[in-house]
Amino acid sequence: MTTPSDAMPPWQHFIHAVLAVLSDGRVWATADLKHAAVDAAGLSEELRAETFDTGGNRAENRVGWALSHLTRGGAVHKPQFGRSQITDAGRRLLAEHPNGVSQADVEELPEYWNYVPVKRSRRAPQEDSDDQSSxxxxxxxxxxxxxxxxxxxxxxxxxxxxxxxxxxxxxxxxxxxxxxxxxxxxxxxxxxxxxxxxxxxxxxxxxxxxxxxxxxxxxxxxxxxxxxxxxxxxxxxxxxxxxxxxxxxxxxxxxxxxxxxxxxxxxxxxxxxxxxxxxxxxxxxxxxxxxxxxxxxxxxxxxxxxxxxDEETPDTDTYGIDEIIDDGCFIDRAELATHLEVLRRKKNLILQGPPGTGKTWLAKRLARALIGMRAPGGLLTPVQFHPSTSYEEFVRGWRPNGEGRLDLEDGLFLKAVAAAQADPGHSHVVVIEEINRANLAQVFGELLTLLEADKRTASEALTLSTPRSGEPAMFLPTNLYVIGTMNLADRSLAMVDFALRRRFAFADLAPTFNDAWRTWVRRNSIDDSFLLGIAARVEAINESIRDDRALGEQYCIGHSFFTPPHHDPIVDPELWIDQVVEQEIRPLLTEYWFDAPERVNRALETLRR
Known part of the structure; x- marks a missing residue:
């Protein structure tokens, strides 16, 4: 066991002291036993007073672990919770090692390796989370x-x-x-x-x-x-x-x-x-x-x-709705609060909307807000789906190990599941970009059912298609969330089937050229009247797109095209607009109206005015 070098003896030093105190045959209360063992160990007043930052006494903590090991070895008996008494095995240890009992001496006791933790459960396992107590x-x-x-x-x-x-x-x-x-x-x-x-x-x-x-x-x-x-x-x-x-x-x-x-x-x-x-x-x-x-x-x-x-306090630096807005979100506070509440309740949320509406940007920030941290590290798992994404890649499958054999390897999603199960104190979020680029029924497999919020209990567990030997049936932890994004304008993307739609909540994002957008972009040294003109011209194009029976609302032009980074001041706004129109908007409109190039040119001229 590793301990730092300092004046405080390791817990093994207190084994002999604990047995010496208990040798009187009395039943000792744990608190009294700890005090007496510290006295018997001969510590200085300075060492006796040392505490952890969380308030616990360091010496008494080490006495506690010595007592735990002696109990495991059968040298100490607990006639009731919080009470300890020496056994015959404990007396023999003292007699055989009068100058000090070591950890190795305790581990030589037969009972040490046959130890079974005390179980005092008075309740039967409950599997239906709707009917059990909290x-x-x-x-x-x-x-x-x-x-x-x-x-x-x-x-x-x-x-x-x-x-x-x-x-x-x-x-x-x-x-x-x-x-x-x-x-x-x-x-x-x-x-x-x-x-x-x-x-x-x-x-x-x-x-x-x-x-x-x-x-x-x-x-x-x-x-x-x-x-x-x-x-x-x-x-x-x-x-x-x-x-x-x-x-x-x-x-x-x-x-x-x-x-x-x-x-x-x-x-x-x-x-x-x-x-x-x-x-x-x-x-x-x-x-x-x-x-x-x-x-x-x-x-x-x-x-x-x-x-x-690690305890959360009201003073803890967290990430929430205010921080999302401060980062440059143009959606109002109430709508953001609704998105978060739906995500907490449903466990799974898809952000869908036209190109350029900030779906991926918002998905990651909603994840941070749910987790409560600006830098969530391993609590946030991003992935992008593509047409070849498979169950074997995302959930579990056989993969070559470089030695001519195949190993059964967990995919990204099962790794996120394991991390969430081992860390119930935090929310874990998987963000899936372009979720509808893959064959979702094939990628999720049997986990499609387990995604549902009311299926995340042991009673709803299912066996994976590729189970390991002795592995129990799988159910998803309640602290695991999924946020997906969908670009509705891409004709190459598969439609999301009704089975998956029932397991996700959906939030529609729309082009947002409002006051919040203008306030944000003005930081790039662009005049407000110029921004009002951009907003009006883009809205005119979007109105034309909405009215087109072959297109519709989901093909509108989003605000992200016209939201430059803060660290990149716009010296010539007219040149900036020309570049955006030619390099980003023209290819988009050409795809929309591939059989009407004159309509594309008219729309581009409208944007340049």
Whole structure:
């Protein structure tokens, strides 16, 4: 296990101290045991006072991992949750190693490798997400005067309050009396962990308080809670975490059931199962490689011991509707809000419209707004479809490995599914440009059904056409979204069939030469009267296109043709317009009116006036 070199001893140092304290035969409460073990370890007052940035005591954290390993080895017995007592095996360890018990000594105990995590679930697995209870994991980290963590105040007042005035309102309204709720704090940690991190930081979620919802007045802000007594220690949960202030969890898959049992029933987390599952296995699994020196150095450094807070707060720098508008969107705020709300509800959205209406531009920014980050990194997966896009490329298929054999490889979409499953704390978005350029029924295959928002549960799971041995049936996670774009003017594109249309919501984008457009383009040193003239002339051409029975609304000329980049000032507006008309508009109109060149020329002259 990797630990940084400093004055604080590693957790293995506390194994002997824990056994020494328990050797009196008493049943010790965990909090008292930790204090006593720290005393027995002989730490200085300075070391005893060290804490993580998230508030936990570092020495007591290490005592906790020593206790966990002793429990796994059968040297310590837990007669009830939060209580520990030495066993005969523990006494033998002390007798055989009076000068110090090592990790290797504990791992030699027969029970260590036969360990099965304690399971205390009192609920049967529920598969129908419409009929099962919700469990709520909520944040309490926001500024009020000088206090940021509101946990103690919420417990004292018997409430939980949403720190946002315009976010999570619908989720808070959905909280029902009788449902269980927990206050959590999400962060990342690289050291002081009970497994080898291979140099990578680990997502951690501390459970700070648990309770039962008593009343919801429906304002989207506050619920009344019957809080349980605050625990002596904050239990820490790994991997399957969430940074969002409100996280709705249902017992519809093993990862969520494990979290619920851990939080509300005192079960242990089966760390080996989580470490070796999905994308976590690449970094923390038994066969994982150590991080490269670059990764280790980037996440280490002078503050490599510190926990990095990952909890969302109202002060967090996010990306939303305001930022979309600031980036140069000419659609009004209400319409953007509708697009986002439909995407959240339906899970799948297609932006369709004439050429030059900013479909791809808006699709990526709606994705960022849904995710809540300007630079979402791996949370946003872009792809462009083309006529040869296949199921094997997009979902899963056999591919040559360079050694004369074929390997079954996951495609881009299944990789996005796995990433979303392993990271329920974030929204993951796949943006598909020109979605109707491919044969969609062939590309999506059986996943076409699973795209539906109400099919994203274990009860609706389907077996893939190319399953791996022992692989369970597949269903899509609720935090995975798909945004597609469609250019309706391209005659070569396939029509989207009704089966796919039923699974997507559609938003129409239109040419937008409004005040917002003029305000934006004026930054390029173009006079407002000149822009008004452009808008009027383009609208005249678009009116002619709409009236043409062979064309119609979907063939209009969009505003993107006439929206130059901000970093490119327009010195000669007339020359700029000539270039746009000749190099971009002429080819488009020539395609529209291929049998009427004189009509094309008249339209181009109209634009140049």
């Amino acid at each position: 469990y709520w994991f909520v944040g309490a980290y926001f500024r009020s005067d000088t206090v940021q963590d509101q946990t103690e105040a919420f417990v004292r007042e018997g409430i939980w309050r949403n720190g946002y005035a315009d976010k999570y309102l619908d989720l808070v309204r959905a909280m029902q009396p009788g449902e269980r709720i927990a206050i959590k704090a999400a962060f990342t940690r690289k050291y002081d962990l009970p497994f080898d991190t291979h140099g990578y930081p680990v997502s951690v979620m501390a459970i700070k308080a648990t309770g039962t919802i008593e009343y919801n007045d429906g304002d989207g802000r506050t619920v009344t809670v019957d809080w349980d007594p605050l625990p002596d220690e904050q239990r820490e949960w790994y991997f399957y975490t969430n940074q969002q202030t409100v996280w709705r969890v249902r017992a519809d898959q093993w990862t969520s059931r494990s979290l619920i049992d851990f939080t509300f029933d005192g079960a242990d987390q089966d760390l080996d199962s989580f470490r070796n599952y999905g994308t976590w296995a690449d970094r923390f699994g038994d066969d994982a490689d150590d991080a490269s020196p670059t990764v280790s150095q980037t996440s280490a450094g002078a503050s490599n011991e510190a926990d990095q807070t």
